[in-house]
Amino acid sequence: MIRSDRKRISHEPAPTSDRVIIVGAGMAGLSAAVLLAARGLAVTVVEAADHAGGKIRAVPVAGRPVDSGPTVVTMRWAFEELFDDAGTRLDDHLTLRPAEILARHAWSRDERLDLFADPERSAAAIADFAGIAEADRYRDFCDHAARVYRSMEAPFIRGPRPTPIGLSLAGGLSGARDLAAAQPFATLWDALGRRFRDPRLRQLYARYATYCGASPFAAPATLMLIAHVEQSGVWTIDGGMTRLPEAMTAVAASHGAAFRFSTGAETILTDGGRTTGVRLDDGETLRADAVLFCGDVSALGSGLLGEAVRGAATATAPGRRSLSALTLSMVAETDGFPLVRHNVFFGDDYRGEFEDLFRHRRLPHRPTVYLCAQDRDAGDGEGDRTTGPERLFAIINAPATGDTETFEDEETQRCTESATALMARCGLTLAGTPAQRVVTSPADFARRFPGTGGAIYGPAGHGWKAAFERNGAQTRLPGLYLAGGSVHPGPGIAMAALSGRRAAERILTDLTSRNRSRRVAMPGGMSMRSATTGPAD
Structure with a gap:
């Protein structure tokens, strides 16, 4: 079901035929391409690989395609909203099937536990596996995870990059209480130890830290919200996960987006303190009013896209x-x-x-x-x-x-x-x-993924400050924007797609402001302040 409590991308015509270059055709780049092309902007996506999808890929083994990246869809609403904003429906492009068994867990031949999409089926399985008292603790854990998710969805998952104070104030007094109850200063491992007595259940739910590439012994307890995300629905895609980026590419192309596969970005170009385009690895130069970089931010911070943009984002230390x-x-x-x-x-x-x-x-x-x-x-x-x-x-x-x-x-x-x-x-x-x-x-x-050392999820989410230290959509350099798993709100295909949405919204706002200021330019070159000269979000 499509949520109604979200910021929609207007279907009004774009203010100009502004040119946007998107570097990277993963979930973030494709999401932004869909939204910006649907608004009428001239969008070109350049991708070094020969296919879209980023970390979603199929590897041929013995003549058969094996999904060798993300294997499920969660937070389905993020993709329903994306396709809706492009004037179509997700179900018209893909067949998604809900999982009844979330996963089968094993510790030995005699120790197996299934978790189900239905929490009561999971509670019954846990009662058989670890006792009735532990099943009751599981129900309390589910209630807590739902509360944590509710406190984080609007201000963090859906919103621009927050600050600790802004996040605590976003929901008023009740939101502050919910955030405190999320135990942001406790580690996931310690918090789970207070909720479960059976060490196997503690280990099972501690694994959620690895969804963000982190250690449960250092990641914050707020990651318990992932339990609620999974209980809200896990889907597989008929034909494999690669069908999702294929569908997103087709929707963006239907609105005029151009795709250049097997084409890498060598340098992001600047002039006069503003981003002006991209030089490709074949020597061709593409000019643009905005550039959205969807690779790992460490590639920027280490100078792989040119010295002029090295300081536009914070790289991840090894x-x-x-x-x-x-x-x-x-x-x-x-x-x-x-x-x-x-x-x-x-x-x-x-x-x-x-x-x-x-x-x-x-x-x-x-x-x-x-x-x-x-x-x-x-x-x-x-x-x-x-x-x-x-x-x-x-x-x-x-x-x-x-x-x-x-x-x-x-x-x-x-x-x-x-x-x-x-x-x-x-x-x-x-x-x-x-x-x-x-x-x-x-x-x-x-x-x-250059600049990463192989890191799949950007910076490790260790400590309570980690979520606030990720780069936001807007950089210090006017005209250059960021999206992807190393950017707010974080890793995972749905979160990366949401970061693409945040970047598209920021680009539309800034280009609209810039075009308006051009129209009211004063003699001598003075103009209204552009939103792109403001602070990075």
Whole structure:
């Protein structure tokens, strides 16, 4: 259902045929392209890869496409609103199917727990798994997570980059109480320890920190809101996740947006203290009234897009990067474990795993493994079986050191063997050949996303200030804007799409202000102050 409590992009004609160049065709760039093109702006999207989607991609393995990035859609309303603002409907372009089982979790052959979209089914499963008292604590946890989400949605998730004071005042006295109840100064691990007695449930919900590339031992307790996000709906897409960026590209193109794939941006150009366009890696120059950069902000801060824009955004220091990943895209036969669409296998040294990742900056010796069985449906699991080799995608958390470490075969093999042994202890065996497996390391992610070292989620969300330290849509340099997972409001396909919306709104406001000031220019060149000369948001 489309929410009504949000800022809509006007369907009135654009004030001019202003030219906007968008660098990057991930979720943020595509979202902005849809909205700006629908307003009549001349939009050109340049993308170094040969396809749209950013971190959404399909890897061919044994002749079959394996989704090898994000595997589900949450916060569906963000995409419903996007398509609505472009004059169409999400359901006219994609078939999304709700998941009944959110995930199957395993610690051993005899310790398995399913979480469901229906909280009462989850409570019943938890009662069988950990006792009635723990099921009651789970219900309290769900109420708390919903309260945290409500306190954060309007001022943070939907709004421009907030300040701590602005966020606390946004909802008045009740909003301040809700924010305080969210325990922003406590770590997620500590807060969960006060809510659950069973260490396995604490470990399960602590995993939400990794959705932001963070450690649960350093991430704020506000991340409990992710539990509410998942209970509000998790969807798979018929045909695979790549259908989403394909649909967004088609909608933007229908409104006149142009796409240049296999075309990288070499330099963002400036003149007179203002952004003027982009020089492409083939030497061509594209002029523009605004440039929206949707890569990781560290690429700007490290000078990869030119010295003139180095200071336009805050780069992420190597020690503050989020997690990377070691992923395996596979086609294999499985046996011994009742796989559902989404499965998580937990190691027995969770603290040690994150010590390896963030302190020692190495692949974990005893990793947790997420496994997406893509030929299984996301229904109730009954009768959900497949015969023969099936498509699998495994994610193991890894440090973002892809620009300094080569991740030799011996190291990755040790880690994957540890992961395979964990799954075997839980009952799952995999049979396949090396030719039926594609491994992606942090070094591979570092090459795909320059300036990141392989970090997938921008800066790690550690500490209560992390959310306020992300760059906003507007930079210090007039005409240059930012969007994407390293920008407010944060990582994840829906959040990245929302950052694209925020950037599109900022661009429209600034260009409108600029055009009006041009029309009332005074003799001698004085004009009304443009919004682009104001402070960065």
